[in-house]
Every structure is written in structure tokens, then in C-alpha cells.
Amino acid sequence: MRPAGPHDPPCLLPMSSPASPPPRKPPTxxxxxxxxxxxxxxxxxxxxxxxxxxxxxxxxxxxxxxxxxxxxTPHAGARRLAGGRSHTVGVLIPRLKHLYVDVFLAQLVAAVNDRCRAQGLRLLVEACGDEAEASAPSSADRVRALVRGGTVDGLIAFGGDTALNQALLEGPEHGVPVVMIGLDLPGLGSLPCVGSCGMAAAQALVEHLLACGHRRIGFIDYESHAEAPPGVVGEREQGWRAALQTAGLPVPPAWCTRADITAESGHRAMQALLASAGGGAAGGPPLDAVFAGNDTIAFGALRALREAGWRVPQDIALVGFDDIPLAPYAEPPLTTVHTDAVAHGHAAMDLLAMLMGGRQPESTRVELSTRLVVRQSCGGQRLLQPLTG
Structure with missing residues (x-):
């Protein structure tokens, strides 16, 4: 072999990389x-x-x-062997997509998770109504599997169809307590519950619109389906109807339409409501005010009103429900009912923790107060006051 000349490429020797530190062993x-x-x-x-x-x-x-x-973190299997418990709490929501658009639900689940972490518990979120195929297990079957298989030690749930509700009623029979979100839900009255009186809050909200001088008040409700929480949705429509009927005003079917929980559906529903309500006096707006079933729907309705050339609140007042974090930043700021999703989540988990620990709470029915939050979108303001509780 000849010696390397001045024009030969340099000889590259492999370099050994520094040894990476060994992975840290998990604590014991x-x-x-x-x-x-x-x-x-x-x-x-x-x-x-x-x-x-x-x-x-x-x-x-x-x-x-x-x-x-x-x-x-203890091994899950070891925990079950040691105490016969999974140390997992389940939250059963109507549909998984609701977490993406329903701020109230997302805040509630986050609040439950806060309580779980503080108590060394894990959180499992299970959605109803998301069966992609006919062969997929039903929501009721999945709930029974959670309960009978020892996957969860307790459940926080919204109501559903008859089969799902029956599966929830079976939870305590298998040593798994269940706490419902919503008061006095049909067919679930024997289960502990946390919620607020939606009918009374909705009625007071519409009465505020009446006090502002509005008479032709429309309503955009949630689209009803088998997996929707019964009671929570229906209560708001009942409150709207009760307020108008008590004032001796008509409640034409054309003044009520349906949406789901998204802003897009609120936009479509507002367009439909304007079309079905007919024309107002002297070419004015077809309605004086609209009550949107939740704040997210109200955001979509607000855009539809602007696109139709109606000003809020000068031409048509608009109110929502839930008081989500974005409500004060609407243009104009949204009048609504504050329901405190975080308080719902904390109260539900506190009640469930007592039941899981074998303790008997003073009451298994926890009613949380609501309050009217008056901003510019209703066309009138007064002092904030509690509505219920």
C-alpha cells in the first residue's frame, strides 16, 4: 500500500458516540x-x-x-388484587364529539379530573351514541361491561335512552355507585344526582326579556335524540313556554326550532327561525328576541342575525344559557344564565367519592344555584341576582 499523498482524501476514523445515560428506573x-x-x-x-x-x-x-x-404509580393489577378496586372513575357522556364543542361538558369533565387527581384516582371517559356499526356493542352493554368487569369503582353519567338508563340503575347492585348529572331525570329518580333547575332558570331568563319590553320571543332548542340527556334539554323549553303562557302571550310552533350543540347548527336554526316566524309589523323584525338553548348555539345565531341585516339588541335581542368563558367577549356581550360547570363536576365527584368510600351523604340530591348574567345582548340591564338555590 502506497503512503497517502497530499491530494488524497482524508482518512475518516469512526468516532464512538458518548455513552447515553441509562434510563431512569421507575420509583418503587x-x-x-x-x-x-x-x-x-x-x-x-x-x-x-x-x-x-x-x-x-x-x-x-x-x-x-x-x-x-x-x-x-402502583400497577393497576396489583391495586385490584390488594383492595378489590380499580381506583378508576368513569364519566359517561352523551357523545364524544360533544367534548369538542360543548364547553360546559368539557369544563365539567375537567373538574371531575381535578378531583380524581387529588384523590389518586384515574378518570375514564366513555361516550354513548358513538356506535359506528350495527355490530358494535350498545351503550347499555358497554356500561354493564364497565360495572361487572370491575373496570370502574364509580360512574358519573348523563341520562340516555331506556336501555342505557336501565344499565345505570344496575350499577349499585354490583357495588358501583352512580351519580347523575341532572335533577330528577325520568326513570332515574332513585340514583343520586347533581344539577340545577333548568326550567326555573330558563323561565326567569325569559321573564327578564319580557321586563325589557320584548313580547315575540323565539326559542332554539337542542335537537332531541335517544342519547341526549333527558330533562336538561326539555327543562329549558318548558321554562320558555311557562314564561310566555304566564304573561298571557301566544306560543306559536313557528317560534321554536331545533339545533344541536354547535355554533354551525345555531346559525342554521336562526336562519330557519327567521324564515318561519314571518314578517314583523311595519316591515320590522319577525321576532323581538331569541332564547338560544346554550351559548354556543347563540354564537351561531348571532352571526345569522347579522347576515340577515338585523342588529343585536337594537332589532332583535339574543340570550343564551351556561355562561361559557367566551360569552362576555361576544359582540355584543351575551346575556345568559351562569350554571357553573366546574361546580357541577366538583359536586358530582365529591358525592361519588363519599358513596365509593361507603359513607352516607346528608343528601343524595345536590341542587346548585344559577344566576342571571345581564349583558348588552338583551337590550336591558339590571343587578345580577340568583335565580335558584
Whole structure:
């Protein structure tokens, strides 16, 4: 072999890459015990939810804090073997797509998750009404599988069709407590529930519109379907009707139309409502005001009114329901009913935690107050006041 000349390419020698640090081993229960100053047995009892072992609340909190700080998570199978529990809470929602557009529902689920994390529990979200194929298990069958298979220790649910409601009623029979979102839901009266009085709040909202001088008041309701929560939706229409009838005003069918929970559907529903309500006096607007079934629908309705050339509130007043975070930033700011989704989620989880722990709450029916939030979209303002509770 000849020696390398001045014009030959350099000889590249392979370079050894520095050794990467070994992956960090997951923390162990021994490390948690050492950090909390307790025995491994105590750690096991606390993290597996084994009750009646004489462990003080201060010790329990110390163990939970140490586990959080170290990032320690017990193996799910080991937890079930140790305590016969999954340490998982299920939330049963009407449809998965609702989480993308229904701010109230998203806030409620997030609030439940906050409570679960604080108590060392996992959260499982299951959707009804999302069966893509006829061969897919029904919502009722999936609920029974969750309950009978020990997948969850408790359920927070919205109502549904008859079969689904029957499956929910079977939960307590298998040692899985169920808390409903919505008060006194048809066929589910025996189950604990958390909610607000939607009919009273809706009636007070429409009465406020009447006090502002509006008389021809339309309503955009949710589209009813088998998986929709019964009661919550119907109550708002009942409140609208009750307010008009009490005032001695007509309730023509043309003044009520349907939407789903999206802004797009609110836009379409508002267009349909304007078309069906007919013309107003002297070429004026067909309605004085519109009550949208939720704030998201109201945003779509607001755009449809602008496109039709009607000003809010000068020509047609508009109100919503739920008081989502975007409501104050509508143009004009949206008058609505504040229902506090976070309080609903916290109250439901607090009630469920008591039932899961074998404790009997003072009441299994928790009614939360609502309040009228008056902004510019209704055409009149007054002091905020509680509506219920």
C-alpha cells in the first residue's frame, strides 16, 4: 500500500458516540415509604385505598404527596388484587364529539379530573351514541361491561335512552355507585344526582326579556335524540313556554326550532327561525328576541342575525344559557344564565367519592344555584341576582 499523498482524501476514523445515560428506573414503593417515613405496608394500604387500617389522615396525605413527588404509580393489577378496586372513575357522556364543542361538558369533565387527581384516582371517559356499526356493542352493554368487569369503582353519567338508563340503575347492585348529572331525570329518580333547575332558570331568563319590553320571543332548542340527556334539554323549553303562557302571550310552533350543540347548527336554526316566524309589523323584525338553548348555539345565531341585516339588541335581542368563558367577549356581550360547570363536576365527584368510600351523604340530591348574567345582548340591564338555590 502506497503512503497517502497530499491530494488524497482524508482518512475518516469512526468516532464512538458518548455513552447515553441509562434510563431512569421507575420509583418503587420502598422509595415512597422512605420519603414519607412510613412502612411499605402503610404505603400499600394508602395507595390501594384499603380502609379501616388505623392510618391517620395526616399520614395518608404524606404518603400521597411522596408518591406524587416521586412520580410513583402502583400497577393497576396489583391495586385490584390488594383492595378489590380499580381506583378508576368513569364519566359517561352523551357523545364524544360533544367534548369538542360543548364547553360546559368539557369544563365539567375537567373538574371531575381535578378531583380524581387529588384523590389518586384515574378518570375514564366513555361516550354513548358513538356506535359506528350495527355490530358494535350498545351503550347499555358497554356500561354493564364497565360495572361487572370491575373496570370502574364509580360512574358519573348523563341520562340516555331506556336501555342505557336501565344499565345505570344496575350499577349499585354490583357495588358501583352512580351519580347523575341532572335533577330528577325520568326513570332515574332513585340514583343520586347533581344539577340545577333548568326550567326555573330558563323561565326567569325569559321573564327578564319580557321586563325589557320584548313580547315575540323565539326559542332554539337542542335537537332531541335517544342519547341526549333527558330533562336538561326539555327543562329549558318548558321554562320558555311557562314564561310566555304566564304573561298571557301566544306560543306559536313557528317560534321554536331545533339545533344541536354547535355554533354551525345555531346559525342554521336562526336562519330557519327567521324564515318561519314571518314578517314583523311595519316591515320590522319577525321576532323581538331569541332564547338560544346554550351559548354556543347563540354564537351561531348571532352571526345569522347579522347576515340577515338585523342588529343585536337594537332589532332583535339574543340570550343564551351556561355562561361559557367566551360569552362576555361576544359582540355584543351575551346575556345568559351562569350554571357553573366546574361546580357541577366538583359536586358530582365529591358525592361519588363519599358513596365509593361507603359513607352516607346528608343528601343524595345536590341542587346548585344559577344566576342571571345581564349583558348588552338583551337590550336591558339590571343587578345580577340568583335565580335558584
Amino acid at each position: 414503593s420502598t422509595e415512597v415509604a422512605r420519603a414519607a417515613g412510613v412502612s411499605r405496608t402503610t404505603v400499600s394500604f394508602v395507595l390501594n385505598g384499603v380502609d379501616h387500617q388505623g392510618i391517620s389522615e395526616a399520614t395518608r396525605e404524606r404518603v400521597l404527596a411522596a408518591a406524587r413527588d416521586l412520580g410513583y
